[in-house]
Amino acid sequence: MNKRKFLKNTLIATTGMTVTPTILLSSCKNEPKKEENMEATPASAATTFTLPEIPYGYTAFPDTIDAMTMEIHHSKHHQGYTNKLNAALEAANISGKTIEEILMMDDLPTAIRNNGGGFYNHSLYWDILTPGGAMSDTFKAKITEDFGSEEAFKQQLADAGSKRFGSGWAWVCQDADKKLHICSTPNQDNPLMKVSERMGTPILGIDVWEHAYYLKYQNKRGEYLQNIINIINWEKVEARMS
Ligand SMILES: [Fe+2]
Numbered sequence: 001m002n003k004r005k006f007l008k009n010t011l012i013a014t015t016g017m018t019v020t021p022t023i024l025l026s027s028c029k030n031e032p033k034k035e036e037n038m039e040a041t042p043a044s045a046a047t048t049f050t051l052p053e054i055p056y057g058y059t060a061f062p063d064t065i066d067a068m069t070m071e072i073h074h075s076k077h078h079q080g081y082t083n084k085l086n087a088a089l090e091a092a093n094i095s096g097k098t099i100e101e102i103l104m105m106d107d108l109p110t111a112i113r114n115n116g117g118g119f120y121n122h123s124l125y126w127d128i129l130t131p132g133g134a135m136s137d138t139f140k141a142k143i144t145e146d147f148g149s150e151e152a153f154k155q156q157l158a159d160a161g162s163k164r165f166g167s168g169w170a171w172v173c174q175d176a177d178k179k180l181h182i183c184s185t186p187n188q189d190n191p192l193m194k195v196s197e198r199m200g201t202p203i204l205g206i207d208v209w210e211h212a213y214y215l216k217y218q219n220k221r222g223e224y225l226q227n228i229i230n231i232i233n234w235e236k237v238e239a240r241m242s
Contacts, residue, residue: 046086046089046090046092046093046094046095047089047094047095047096047097047102048086048089048090049082049085049086049099049119050082051074051075051078051079051082052123052126052127054070054074054126056129056130056131058070058071058074060129060131061129061131061231063227064227064228064230064231065212065213065216065228065231066215066216068215069211069212069213069214069215069216072211073122073207073211073212074122074126077118077122077211078118078119078122078123078126080118081114081115081117081118081119081122081188082115082118082119084111084114084115084118085111085112085115085116085118085119087111088109088111088112088115088116089102089112091111092109092112094112099116099119099120099123100120100192102116103116103117103120103190103192103193104192104193104194106194108193108195113188113189113193113195114187114188115188116188117187117188117189117190117193118188120190120192121169121188121190121205121207122207124202124204124205125205125206125207127233127236128203128204128205128232128233128236128237128240129228129231129232129233130231130232130233130236131231132231133231133232133233133234133235134234135150135234135238136234136235136238138238139234139237139238142180142238142241143180146179146180146181147180147182153182154229156182157170157172157182157204157206157225157229158170158222158225158226158229160182160183160184161184161206161208161221161225162208162221162222162225163184164184164186164208165186166186166187167186167187167208167209167210168184168185168186168187168189168208168209169184169185169188169189169190169205169206169207169208170182170183170184170205170206170208170225171183171184171185171190171191171200171202171204171205171206172202172203172204172205172237173191173198173199173200173201173202173203174200174201174203174240174241174242175200175201178241178242180203180241181198181200183196183197183198183200184208185197190202190205201240201242202240203237203238203240203241204232204237204240206225206228208221208224208225212224
């Protein structure tokens with residue numbers, strides 16, 4: 001799956017009117033499709049985003065993430081970031097941009113940095129989980145080339161999450177030279193942002209905020225990290241590589 005598909009259910013062309021699913025994005029930008037009435041879109045309309053659905057539901061990972069955590073995480077936390085992002089974009093009168101373009105802007109307003117990051121990060125997180133996934137031989141070869149071995153890759157990823165002080169994310173990113181690297185960001189920052197210590201294109205993100213694991217794991221973040229690596233949709237992660 002590529003970015004276009006990833007964002008299919010997350011971004012709508014906003015006109016200040018209710019839109020039907022038939023005009024959900026076929027591209028990343030909030031540009032209306034040609035058949036829409038362009039004149040119906042106010043010039044000042046801001047970009048709005050919608051909460052993506054979770055195709056596998058809240059009960060897909062009983063041994064890894066409990067259903068209550070899934071539901072609260074998606075319907076409360078992610079929805080909250082989405083709502084606040086939309087409000088912040090409207091206040092800033094920002095329109096016509098993809099979420100990636102927004103996050104890569106200079107001098108991101110705090111509300112857009114926090115809530116835009118929250119929207120993007122969680123959308124990626126849900127998208128790269130699956131009840132059952134396996135690495136292709138191609139992807140195994142790639143991580144062996146860039147990290148030494150599959151085991152070293154997984155350990156480095158778990159370490160990035162466990163060593164993150166406080167709340168944040170662990171990432172696998174692709175550099176401009178196509179090489180993969182692992183990093184971590186605080187809060188709802190991500191490697192698309194110019195404030196991040198190391199920028200890159202995220203292909204996998206793991207939420208290490210306590211709201212992602214505390215009901216089942218309490219203070220054992222490391223156990224959550226070891227387990228969540230077993231429900232990664234490696235096909236989608238690989239598809240995100242350019
Ligand atoms: Fe979260």
